[in-house]
Amino acid sequence: MTLITMSKKELTRFEVIKRLARKEINGTKAAGLLHLSIRQVRRLKGRVKKDGARGLVHESRGKPGHNRLDGDEREKIVKLLHQRYHDFGPTFASEKLAEDHHFKHDPKTIRRIMMSEDLWQPQKKTNGSIHRQWRERKSAYGEMVQFDGSYEHWFEDRNGSGEICLLAAIDDASGRIVSAAFAGHEGVLPVFNFWQGYLSAHGRPTAIYLDKFSTYHQNQVVAFENGSTLTQFQRAMKELQIEVIPANSPQAKGRVERLFGTLQDRLIKELRLAGIATIPLANQFLKEVFIPKFNAKFAVTPRSTVNLHRPLSGKQRRGLSGILSKQTGRTVQNDFTFALKGQWYQLTRQQPVTVCRKDKVVVEEHTDGSLHVRSRGKYLNYQVLPQRPAREIRPVWVLTTSAKEGRLAPRKPAPSHPWRQYQLAVNKTNSGHFNFPESRTF
Numbered sequence: 001m002t003l004i005t006m007s008k009k010e011l012t013r014f015e016v017i018k019r020l021a022r023k024e025i026n027g028t029k030a031a032g033l034l035h036l037s038i039r040q041v042r043r044l045k046g047r048v049k050k051d052g053a054r055g056l057v058h059e060s061r062g063k064p065g066h067n068r069l070d071g072d073e074r075e076k077i078v079k080l081l082h083q084r085y086h087d088f089g090p091t092f093a094s095e096k097l098a099e100d101h102h103f104k105h106d107p108k109t110i111r112r113i114m115m116s117e118d119l120w121q122p123q124k125k126t127n128g129s130i131h132r133q134w135r136e137r138k139s140a141y142g143e144m145v146q147f148d149g150s151y152e153h154w155f156e157d158r159n160g161s162g163e164i165c166l167l168a169a170i171d172d173a174s175g176r177i178v179s180a181a182f183a184g185h186e187g188v189l190p191v192f193n194f195w196q197g198y199l200s201a202h203g204r205p206t207a208i209y210l211d212k213f214s215t216y217h218q219n220q221v222v223a224f225e226n227g228s229t230l231t232q233f234q235r236a237m238k239e240l241q242i243e244v245i246p247a248n249s250p251q252a253k254g255r256v257e258r259l260f261g262t263l264q265d266r267l268i269k270e271l272r273l274a275g276i277a278t279i280p281l282a283n284q285f286l287k288e289v290f291i292p293k294f295n296a297k298f299a300v301t302p303r304s305t306v307n308l309h310r311p312l313s314g315k316q317r318r319g320l321s322g323i324l325s326k327q328t329g330r331t332v333q334n335d336f337t338f339a340l341k342g343q344w345y346q347l348t349r350q351q352p353v354t355v356c357r358k359d360k361v362v363v364e365e366h367t368d369g370s371l372h373v374r375s376r377g378k379y380l381n382y383q384v385l386p387q388r389p390a391r392e393i394r395p396v397w398v399l400t401t402s403a404k405e406g407r408l409a410p411r412k413p414a415p416s417h418p419w420r421q422y423q424l425a426v427n428k429t430n431s432g433h434f435n436f437p438e439s440r441t442f
Helices: 008-021 027-034 038-056 071-083 090-101 107-116 188-202 221-225 232-239 250-274 279-298 314-318 418-431
Strands: 145-152 164-171 177-183 207-210 243-246 326-331 337-340 343-347 360-365 371-375 378-380 382-384 400-402 407-409
Touching (some): 008 027, 008 038, 343 371
Parallel strands (some): 207 243
Antiparallel strands (some): 145 164, 326 360, 343 382, 360 371, 371 378
16 A cells, blocks of 8 residues: 555545546536636546546655755855854845855745754744834935944954944935944944034934933933933034934834844844954945945835935034034133143133133033034133142131140231221220220221
8 A cells, every 4th residue: 555645735636536536516516616727627537537646646746856956056055154154044145145156046945955954943933912003104215314323242352342332323214224333332422423424424314213322311300300401412413403302112213223133133244254343444344335235135215205304504514513522511710721521721811702700611522532612602722731720829817736736726816906906995895994996987
């Protein structure tokens, strides 16, 4: 007895053909039940009469496919997968095999090879228990940009790099990476340096959608009590007339979150293949190679062809480095000095505007490391002092050490001191033997 393996579809066909052979139904009814033509049903009936149930089994079952991989080619692909792409996903691995090695195969084919070699296993999908409503993309390029930073071992600790921050802005309407750059951290000055390059190249977007990280949003209790308290980033965007929208959850700005998920998979491996382990080379690679390739593959066409980026005005372009700077208020001391982070500075005599004692000035820390002092729209001239200026001491008390008490004692006023004269006059008046001088009144 021979065992025949049949699919559910073939079993259904076999039952209908047997009923047709027993003349329980006619050919028209059988064709309707099998969704085939009458001629095809007649052909199947003849095959069943000749070979039985085996006649309904596809003749290519169990035989090697005509489009199967050649043994040598498959061996080369397996070798490359183990040597260079052992931690790649099937789709990304198939792209790199086609780009760099001219092995053009469907990702499903590469996936089967990787599964057979234990290089990749499918992940189980879990349904989230929280319901989230889908938000439609913005309609035009530049209408809203999602911005965030991601700390990761982007260089895989080559040259002892450790964790590095990647700052990225993605357009909500098209899914294009508008700009991306590596930085040491997600502080105020690196973020300002990023946006200085963005605004100079693309102009001002209508809105920026980002999280409530302390660089972008005031999280202290006092900030909620005082609505006018702004971060350096909020202050700069307000001057540039760019709306800042804080997200209440990571899922709210899901487009940039998914972007970092993709970059943590693809960009890390691309940097490894290119042998890049420094921030300057990585930023050049991002701008010239990776971002154009990424946008060509993943970006979509927005519903509107309008570009809502607004160009910088002449005044904004000239003062952009000042707007995108860390600004701190200081008070001019009596000797025309001020201090910042433990360093003292001296305002010079020649200034473009009049500077008085106790004037308020704004100290700007620019992204290039320079320091500028501004008052009433003009930048002041200053010098860096090597040490803190000495204070002018005007002692009211002369302090001496009392040997008996072991403490500092004040100097006694002289008999001619006005205070002494006042006490003497009071004593004489009370005793009735002294009159105040006519020239002195009390």
